[in-house]
Amino acid sequence: MTTKGDFTDEEWARVTRAPMVAGLAISLADPGGPIEAAKETMATMKSATNPPSREQLLTEVALDVQAMTQQRHNPLKGYKPTKDREPGEQILDELHSVQALVAEKATPDEAAAFGQWLMASAQAAAEAAKDGGFMGFHAQRISDREQAMLDRVRTAVAG
Numbered sequence: 001m002t003t004k005g006d007f008t009d010e011e012w013a014r015v016t017r018a019p020m021v022a023g024l025a026i027s028l029a030d031p032g033g034p035i036e037a038a039k040e041t042m043a044t045m046k047s048a049t050n051p052p053s054r055e056q057l058l059t060e061v062a063l064d065v066q067a068m069t070q071q072r073h074n075p076l077k078g079y080k081p082t083k084d085r086e087p088g089e090q091i092l093d094e095l096h097s098v099q100a101l102v103a104e105k106a107t108p109d110e111a112a113a114f115g116q117w118l119m120a121s122a123q124a125a126a127e128a129a130k131d132g133g134f135m136g137f138h139a140q141r142i143s144d145r146e147q148a149m150l151d152r153v154r155t156a157v158a159g
Helices: 009-029 034-048 056-070 087-105 108-127 144-157
Strands: none
Touching: 009 034, 009 056, 009 087, 009 108, 009 144, 034 056, 034 108, 056 108, 087 108, 087 144, 108 144
């Protein structure tokens, strides 16, 4: 059983913000207006505080994310893509790196569950708001750019 104590403080910060980073990937893939961004953020937050399975590692991450939000701290604190590379690429690199870190320290089942959770967070953001159309007509639930990023997130977090 893998716990917070198995990670350094810096590693834990990266692991804790990973579900939010996964949602951010979708928001940056197809930026919409402020309402769409708010819906995507709320969906990501809901996913980040409700892991799809009950491994100890996922539970501890979710509890830390929940504590940060209750204390009005930004769960993405410390993560900021640099200007020297495309943000989407940096996010995918971060997700891949964090997944590798978890795989190194956790059991195979925990690492697989963590990757599935990151995918679920990205999926929640993608499904949060309709894109395109006019006054809701002919809008897509997931835009083509969001779907392309979902596919790339899936590859980045694949065990």
